[in-house]
Amino acid sequence: MISRSPSRFCRLHETIRPYERNVSSPARAHPTNALVGPLGTSSYPLSGAGPLVGLRLAVKDNICTKSLPTTCSSKVLQDYHSPFDATVVSLLWNNGAEIVGKANCDEFGMGSLNLYSVHGPVVNPFGLQGEESAAERRSAGGSSGGSAAAVAAGLCEAALGTDTGGSVRLPASYCGVVGMKPSYGIISRWGVVSFADSLDCVGVLARDIDTTRRVHDSLAVWDHRDPTAAPPHVRTRAKRVSESALEYLKSETLAGLRIGVPREYFPSELEQSVVAPLRSLLNQLRARGATIVPVSLPSTPYALSAYYVISSAEASSNLARYDGIEYGMRVEPPPGANFTKTANVYAYTRSQGFGREVQRRILLGTYALSADAFENYFLQAQRVRKLIKADFDRVFCIPSVLNSPSSPISAGPSEGVHVLIHPSAIRTAPALPTLDSEGNPEDGTDAPTSTLDAYVQDVMTVPASLAGLPALSIPAGTGADGWPIGASVVGQWGSDELVLKVGEIIERCRGDT
Amino acid sequence: MYERRDRGYTEAACLAVGSRCCFPGVISHEARTLKFSEIVILVIFTAPIARNGRLQLDKDDIVVRVKQLQLEQDTGKSTSYPxxxxxxxxxxxxxxxxxxxxSEPDMRSPEEAGDYVRTLQALLRSVGSSDGNMEQGSFRCDVNVSVNRVGDPPGTRCEIKNLNSVKFMMVAITCEAFRQIALLERGVPVAQETRGFNEEKAETYSLRSKExxxxxxxxxxxxxxxxxxxxxxVNAIRERMPELPDATRERLLAQGLSQRDVEVLMDVDSGREVGLDGELGRGAVAYFDEVSRGRDPKAVVNWITHELLGQLAFRNETFRENPISVEQMGELVDLVQGGKVTGTSGKTILRHILSTRSSDLPSKIAEDFKLIASDDDGASLEKWCREAIAALPQQAEAVRQGNPNVVNKIMGHVMKASRGTAKAQDVRAMLLKLLQQ
Structure with a gap:
C-alpha cells in the first residue's frame, strides 16, 4: 500500500538536476543585469518558420523552460529545472522566435522595483547611456524589470513578463518600452509559476506596438491545460462586441472614439511632471477627432488595499509548496531540531529560501486567511474587487461578455467610453537603493514606511488587474527629470485588439511630435 | 502548476446524485471551491452538489437521511511507524x-451502520459511480459515535477516521461506545475529539481534540x-443510468424467481467490476436477463445458480471467468427443456464447456458425444432394458419376486449403457413393464 508505483514525490525529484551556471555569459555581464542564467540560443535552435521568425525574446524567469533553469529569482528554486516548457514558451518556439535567455525579476513576481532578486537588482538601461561616469543607477521597475530592461537595452526585440498587479506595465513605463497585460484568461498560464492565480497574466514587452501585437497574437490561443483560460466561444463573443469600436479607428479621423479619463487616477502621490505629457497626448487625440470624457471610478482608492490582501492570500497558499520536501532547495534541520511538528522542518528551508519581501507577503496573506481575519480582510477585499469591476462596467460602452455567459449580452451605457487612458505610474523610475552585504537596502528603504511607498507604485495598475482587463502601457514622453513616463490604455474584458489599436494611434501621435 | 478537473469525477458524483439516495431537485448551480495546502497535498472542498437525500437500508427497516454529497480531492495517505x-x-x-x-445521525447500532455502508456501497456500484472497494481505499468511512441513556439527548460525539472495512468499522463503533460508557459511568465527560482506530488492539485512540x-x-x-x-x-445522466438494485430485485421477483435465487444473482452481480471510466462490467443479472429472454425464467435461474455457479465455485473460478456465452447457455436450457438431452447430459455438456472453453454450441457437443436423447419410440430403450435384464438375472428375479427397490440397480446399468441419454423415469417404467409381464 505504501508505494505500489513511483509516487509523484519520486518523479518530481528526478526532474531536479542542478544546472551548470554559465557565469561568463555575456548576457549576465550586461550592466543592466537584465538576463540571468545561461544563454538560451544553444538550447533553443531556431525553428525557422512562423510569424515570429527574426524576433529575439527573453522569457521572465518565473515562466518554465525545459532547457533553461527557472529560478523565479528565488534562492528556493535557484537550481530548479522545469521538466516541461510553459505553453507560452512552446508557442514562441513553434512560431519561429529565438529565445535568448531568462529575464531577471522580483522573487516570484513580488515587488515593484526589481530589487528583491537572488540575482541582484536590475538597473534601468536609460541611465546607463553615454559616459560611464555619468551613469545613473535607477530601478527598471518590477517585477518584470529584467524583461523591460532587456528590451530597452536592445538585448532582444521583445520579452515575456508576468503581470499580477502591474508587473509588466510599471517596468515598461520606467524603461520607456511598450508593455501589454492582456485580459485575464487570454494567454495560457500553464507552466507559469503561480504567485496569485486570480490575477496572474502573462504579458508582452517590446520596443513598439507592432512587435507587441505580433507576440501577443501568437500567444493568445486557448489552452485546455489552463482551467482559467477563456474558451474559444467567449473569445469570439468578446471580439464581436468590440468590433464596432474598431470601425471608428479605420478612418483617418478618430471621430466616434470615446476616451475616458478617470479622475481618481490623479492621486496626491502623482508627480505633477507626469501630468503634462499626458495632457498633451490627450490633446493630440482630441485633435484627431476622439472625444475625451472625464469619468469616475469611485472604488479606485480601495483597490490597492484589496489587491495586497488578495494577492498575498493567494501567494501564501501557492508558496506553501516550497517546503524543502517536494522540489527546490532543502535545508536539513540541524541535529537536535524539534521534529514534533512538520512545520518545524519546513521552517529551516523557508527561512533561508525566501527573501524578505516574499516572507512579508506570505505572513500578510496567511494572516488574511486565518479564521479571525478572513471576514474583515479576505472577504472584504473580494467585495471591493466586485465594486471595482462594476465601476469599469459602468463606464465602458462595450459590455463585458463575462457578465452574461449566455446571450443576449446587455449593451453597455450608450454614453460610455471605449477605452480609458491614465498615467501608468505615479512617477519616473526611482533611484536604486544601495544594498548592504546581506542584500538589504542600506538607507532604510526596508523600513515599514518605505515598503508602503513601494506598494504605492502599483496604485495606477492594480484596478485593471483586479478586474482582469486588458491594459497597455506605452511610452508617453518624459518627466521633469528627462526619464521616460508611460500612458496606460485600459479596455473592457476581451477588447485587447482595441487597446493595441489605440496604442498604435498614440505611437503615431508621438511620432508626429 | 494546477489541476484540471476531470469531467469524469463530476459525472460520477452526478450518477450518485441521480441514484436512489437521490436529492430531488437540489442540484446546486453554485459551487464554491475551497483549497488548503498542507505538506504536499491540495484538497479541494466544494459546496455540496446535492443535499437532503434518503437511503432505505437493505436489511434493517430504516431510512437514513443523507445530509449532503460533495466533491473533494483525495489527499495522500500517511502511515506512521512508531x-x-x-x-x-x-x-x-x-x-x-x-x-x-x-449522513444524518440516524443509525442506532454498529449493525445498522454496517447495513448503511453496505447498502450505499451496492448502490454506488450499481450505477458505476465507484467500485466501492474498501481494501484498496476507494471507499472509506469516518464514523461519529455518541452514547446516551434511553430518553436522554444524544451525548458528545467522537469522530473515528479512515475505517477501511465494514467489519472493522463495526468493531470500532463497539469499542468506542464501550469507551464512552466507561467514561460516563466514572463520571468523566466525553471530550469531543477526532480518533483513530487500532485494528490489532481493537481500540480507538485520540488523534486531536477539538481545541x-x-x-x-x-x-x-x-x-x-x-x-x-x-x-x-442531470436528465441525460438519469436517462442512461442503469437499473438500481431495488428495481432489479422487484423485477426479478415478479418473474417468479425465489427470494433466494434473486439474492444469489444480485450477490454475484455486486462483485462485478467497475472500470476506471465507471463503465460497468456485465454481471450475473444481465447474463440472466439475456439468457431468460423468451425462456422459462425459473429454469434459466436454476441452470445459472445451481449448475453454472456451482461448477464455477467447484472449479474455484469467479463469474467473471465464465466462458459460457449467452447463446450456449440458452441453447443448453432449450435442449434440456425440450427433452432433446437429459438433465444429466446437460450437466455433462456444461462441464465440458467449462473445462475445454469450447465455443461449440451445446447441440453440436451433444451430437459429437452421442448425448441426444434417443428418439426411436422407445426401441433402443427397450433394447438396453432387455440387455440389462439379461446381464443381471439375479436382480431381475428379485424385482419379479416383488422387491421393487432392486430395480434401481438395473436402472444404473441401463443409464450406463445409454450414456445418460435415457430418461430415468422412462427407464424405470420400461423395466417394470418388462419384468412384470
Whole structure:
C-alpha cells in the first residue's frame, strides 16, 4: 500500500538536476543585469518558420523552460529545472522566435522595483547611456524589470513578463518600452509559476506596438491545460462586441472614439511632471477627432488595499509548496531540531529560501486567511474587487461578455467610453537603493514606511488587474527629470485588439511630435 | 502548476446524485471551491452538489437521511511507524476526485451502520459511480459515535477516521461506545475529539481534540471555475443510468424467481467490476436477463445458480471467468427443456464447456458425444432394458419376486449403457413393464 508505483514525490525529484551556471555569459555581464542564467540560443535552435521568425525574446524567469533553469529569482528554486516548457514558451518556439535567455525579476513576481532578486537588482538601461561616469543607477521597475530592461537595452526585440498587479506595465513605463497585460484568461498560464492565480497574466514587452501585437497574437490561443483560460466561444463573443469600436479607428479621423479619463487616477502621490505629457497626448487625440470624457471610478482608492490582501492570500497558499520536501532547495534541520511538528522542518528551508519581501507577503496573506481575519480582510477585499469591476462596467460602452455567459449580452451605457487612458505610474523610475552585504537596502528603504511607498507604485495598475482587463502601457514622453513616463490604455474584458489599436494611434501621435 | 478537473469525477458524483439516495431537485448551480495546502497535498472542498437525500437500508427497516454529497480531492495517505518514529507518505491517490457523502445521525447500532455502508456501497456500484472497494481505499468511512441513556439527548460525539472495512468499522463503533460508557459511568465527560482506530488492539485512540483543530486557512481556489450542473445534464445522466438494485430485485421477483435465487444473482452481480471510466462490467443479472429472454425464467435461474455457479465455485473460478456465452447457455436450457438431452447430459455438456472453453454450441457437443436423447419410440430403450435384464438375472428375479427397490440397480446399468441419454423415469417404467409381464 505504501508505494505500489513511483509516487509523484519520486518523479518530481528526478526532474531536479542542478544546472551548470554559465557565469561568463555575456548576457549576465550586461550592466543592466537584465538576463540571468545561461544563454538560451544553444538550447533553443531556431525553428525557422512562423510569424515570429527574426524576433529575439527573453522569457521572465518565473515562466518554465525545459532547457533553461527557472529560478523565479528565488534562492528556493535557484537550481530548479522545469521538466516541461510553459505553453507560452512552446508557442514562441513553434512560431519561429529565438529565445535568448531568462529575464531577471522580483522573487516570484513580488515587488515593484526589481530589487528583491537572488540575482541582484536590475538597473534601468536609460541611465546607463553615454559616459560611464555619468551613469545613473535607477530601478527598471518590477517585477518584470529584467524583461523591460532587456528590451530597452536592445538585448532582444521583445520579452515575456508576468503581470499580477502591474508587473509588466510599471517596468515598461520606467524603461520607456511598450508593455501589454492582456485580459485575464487570454494567454495560457500553464507552466507559469503561480504567485496569485486570480490575477496572474502573462504579458508582452517590446520596443513598439507592432512587435507587441505580433507576440501577443501568437500567444493568445486557448489552452485546455489552463482551467482559467477563456474558451474559444467567449473569445469570439468578446471580439464581436468590440468590433464596432474598431470601425471608428479605420478612418483617418478618430471621430466616434470615446476616451475616458478617470479622475481618481490623479492621486496626491502623482508627480505633477507626469501630468503634462499626458495632457498633451490627450490633446493630440482630441485633435484627431476622439472625444475625451472625464469619468469616475469611485472604488479606485480601495483597490490597492484589496489587491495586497488578495494577492498575498493567494501567494501564501501557492508558496506553501516550497517546503524543502517536494522540489527546490532543502535545508536539513540541524541535529537536535524539534521534529514534533512538520512545520518545524519546513521552517529551516523557508527561512533561508525566501527573501524578505516574499516572507512579508506570505505572513500578510496567511494572516488574511486565518479564521479571525478572513471576514474583515479576505472577504472584504473580494467585495471591493466586485465594486471595482462594476465601476469599469459602468463606464465602458462595450459590455463585458463575462457578465452574461449566455446571450443576449446587455449593451453597455450608450454614453460610455471605449477605452480609458491614465498615467501608468505615479512617477519616473526611482533611484536604486544601495544594498548592504546581506542584500538589504542600506538607507532604510526596508523600513515599514518605505515598503508602503513601494506598494504605492502599483496604485495606477492594480484596478485593471483586479478586474482582469486588458491594459497597455506605452511610452508617453518624459518627466521633469528627462526619464521616460508611460500612458496606460485600459479596455473592457476581451477588447485587447482595441487597446493595441489605440496604442498604435498614440505611437503615431508621438511620432508626429 | 494546477489541476484540471476531470469531467469524469463530476459525472460520477452526478450518477450518485441521480441514484436512489437521490436529492430531488437540489442540484446546486453554485459551487464554491475551497483549497488548503498542507505538506504536499491540495484538497479541494466544494459546496455540496446535492443535499437532503434518503437511503432505505437493505436489511434493517430504516431510512437514513443523507445530509449532503460533495466533491473533494483525495489527499495522500500517511502511515506512521512508531518503532522507527518515521512516517511514510503515499501520494498515489493524491489529487484524484473524491466524493464525500454525509449522513444524518440516524443509525442506532454498529449493525445498522454496517447495513448503511453496505447498502450505499451496492448502490454506488450499481450505477458505476465507484467500485466501492474498501481494501484498496476507494471507499472509506469516518464514523461519529455518541452514547446516551434511553430518553436522554444524544451525548458528545467522537469522530473515528479512515475505517477501511465494514467489519472493522463495526468493531470500532463497539469499542468506542464501550469507551464512552466507561467514561460516563466514572463520571468523566466525553471530550469531543477526532480518533483513530487500532485494528490489532481493537481500540480507538485520540488523534486531536477539538481545541487543537488546525486553522486550515482555506480559500476559494481561483483555478477552479464554478461548476454549473444544468438540469439537461442531470436528465441525460438519469436517462442512461442503469437499473438500481431495488428495481432489479422487484423485477426479478415478479418473474417468479425465489427470494433466494434473486439474492444469489444480485450477490454475484455486486462483485462485478467497475472500470476506471465507471463503465460497468456485465454481471450475473444481465447474463440472466439475456439468457431468460423468451425462456422459462425459473429454469434459466436454476441452470445459472445451481449448475453454472456451482461448477464455477467447484472449479474455484469467479463469474467473471465464465466462458459460457449467452447463446450456449440458452441453447443448453432449450435442449434440456425440450427433452432433446437429459438433465444429466446437460450437466455433462456444461462441464465440458467449462473445462475445454469450447465455443461449440451445446447441440453440436451433444451430437459429437452421442448425448441426444434417443428418439426411436422407445426401441433402443427397450433394447438396453432387455440387455440389462439379461446381464443381471439375479436382480431381475428379485424385482419379479416383488422387491421393487432392486430395480434401481438395473436402472444404473441401463443409464450406463445409454450414456445418460435415457430418461430415468422412462427407464424405470420400461423395466417394470418388462419384468412384470
Amino acid at each position: 518503532r522507527t518514529r518515521t512516517t511514510a507518505i503515499d501520494l498515489n491517490r493524491a489529487g484524484m476526485g473524491l466524493m464525500e457523502i454525509v 487543537d483543530a488546525p486553522d486550515y486557512r482555506y480559500m476559494p481556489d481561483p483555478n477552479i471555475p464554478p461548476l454549473l450542473i444544468g438540469s439537461a445534464y
